[in-house]
Amino acid sequence: MNLIINHSSIQPIYEQISVQIKDRIIHGELVEDTILPSVRTLAKELRVSALTIKKSYDILEQEGFIITIHGKGSFVTSANQAQLAEEKKREVEAELEHAIRKGRSCGMNDQEIEELFHIIMEEP
Amino acid sequence: MIRLHNIKKQYSQFQLQCSLEVPQNRITALIGPNGAGKSTTFKTILGLTHVDSGEIELFGKPILTLTTQERAMLGIALSNSCFCGYLQIRDIIPILSHLYPKFQKEYFLQQCKHFDLPLTKKINDFSTGMKAKLKILIAISHQAKLLILDEPTTGLDVLAREELLDILREYMIPGNRSILISSHISSDLEGFCDDLYLINKGKILLHEETNILLDNYGILKVTKEQYQKINPIYLTRKKKEPYGYRLLTTQKQFYQDNVQELIIEKCNIDEIILMMTKGELL
Numbered sequence: 001m002n003l004i005i006n007h008s009s010i011q012p013i014y015e016q017i018s019v020q021i022k023d024r025i026i027h028g029e030l031v032e033d034t035i036l037p038s039v040r041t042l043a044k045e046l047r048v049s050a051l052t053i054k055k056s057y058d059i060l061e062q063e064g065f066i067i068t069i070h071g072k073g074s075f076v077t078s079a080n081q082a083q084l085a086e087e088k089k090r091e092v093e094a095e096l097e098h099a100i101r102k103g104r105s106c107g108m109n110d111q112e113i114e115e116l117f118h119i120i121m122e123e124p
Numbered sequence: 125m126i127r128l129h130n131i132k133k134q135y136s137q138f139q140l141q142c143s144l145e146v147p148q149n150r151i152t153a154l155i156g157p158n159g160a161g162k163s164t165t166f167k168t169i170l171g172l173t174h175v176d177s178g179e180i181e182l183f184g185k186p187i188l189t190l191t192t193q194e195r196a197m198l199g200i201a202l203s204n205s206c207f208c209g210y211l212q213i214r215d216i217i218p219i220l221s222h223l224y225p226k227f228q229k230e231y232f233l234q235q236c237k238h239f240d241l242p243l244t245k246k247i248n249d250f251s252t253g254m255k256a257k258l259k260i261l262i263a264i265s266h267q268a269k270l271l272i273l274d275e276p277t278t279g280l281d282v283l284a285r286e287e288l289l290d291i292l293r294e295y296m297i298p299g300n301r302s303i304l305i306s307s308h309i310s311s312d313l314e315g316f317c318d319d320l321y322l323i324n325k326g327k328i329l330l331h332e333e334t335n336i337l338l339d340n341y342g343i344l345k346v347t348k349e350q351y352q353k354i355n356p357i358y359l360t361r362k363k364k365e366p367y368g369y370r371l372l373t374t375q376k377q378f379y380q381d382n383v384q385e386l387i388i389e390k391c392n393i394d395e396i397i398l399m400m401t402k403g404e405l406l
Binding site for chain 2: 008010012013014038041044047049050051105
């Protein structure tokens with residue numbers, strides 16, 4: 001799979017794995033019906049515990065990116081466009097939230113943040 | 125695969141009292157400082173020491189009722205035991221073939237070659253690392269369902285450790301197997317085992333999945349003033365430091381989200397052992 005894990009990152013390892021796999025699905029590198037490596041195989045490859053991989057797969061399954069068939073393995077599902085759009089929207093939302101939190105933590109009030117937002121929106 | 129329920133064993137200076145479970149398809153680690161009871165627990169599981177009370181089951185059966193065939197499904201490496209030092213690998217192959225109906229001679233020879241273990245040299249003349257490798261190879265060469273490995277990586281350099289762990293990871297791929305392992309080298313365990321038990325003074329202090337330990341647990345470094353104000357709900361241990369306190373939390377996310385300007389570190393297994401055994405209970 002050639003995933004890269006950053007052990008010194010504060011981001012949990014299972015999240016790093018699920019995000020990277022999701023990225024590949026969104027960008028079409030992993031297409032529908034591709035079989036993912038088994039939990040133990042990927043654990044061996046990445047040298048992380050199998051439960052970590054399982055957690056990543058569970059998240060991907062919950063979000064509808066893969067489906068696990070017992071005894072057969074995990075497969076990439078037909079990611080529909082609405083779902084991908086939803087995913088992107090969530091990313092943007094997270095970044096906006098981050099910006100707002102930063103604004104508040106350095107003492108800006110909501111009105112100031114809103115003003116900034118509108119100024120940026122009006123930029124071409 | 126393994127179930128210890130309320131085991132009690134009284135020695136003159138030491139009492140072992142624990143419950144532990146290793147399900148199928150799981151790598152479980154037993155960690156703890158020297159003299160914590162790790163090897164005693166291993167001996168107990170194998171029925172090598174008598175316990176005062178409690179139940180011990182392997183493969184769902186009390187250990188004393190296991191048949192010879194069921195015992196052959198175990199692969200074992202204990203810390204101070206190996207074949208007689210006057211033997212050579214060449215000599216132990218027929219012994220292994222007779223002991224284990226499923227002994228895979230070809231695989232064993234191939235792995236010996238891979239690890240540069242000479243077939244015609246007395247085991248006494250082996251280096252520590254060679255002995256350690258031989259023990260693991262013996263344990264995994266007969267399609268065992270369950271491996272019980274007491275400090276298998278002790279005395280090995282980083283390259284050999286990684287090679288051995290890779291062999292064990294490969295061993296797990298069929299999916300119906302389990303490993304119980306103890307080790308002093310916690311970096312080995314972080315990327316290897318699925319869950320771990322921390323034992324100290326004969327008691328289990330902590331049982332947690334490795335990914336939860338590494339992802340959710342954390343170390344907070346706080347000054348005395350910060351310590352007065354902090355919400356202690358997810359703190360489990362504290363340790364005094366020159367600057368104030370070092371705190372072990374089970375939910376670092378909570379403090380990341382709720383407290384500003386706090387030093388929060390991801391913690392490793394060594395740190396958890398240290399805090400759990402030396403820290404003050406909160």
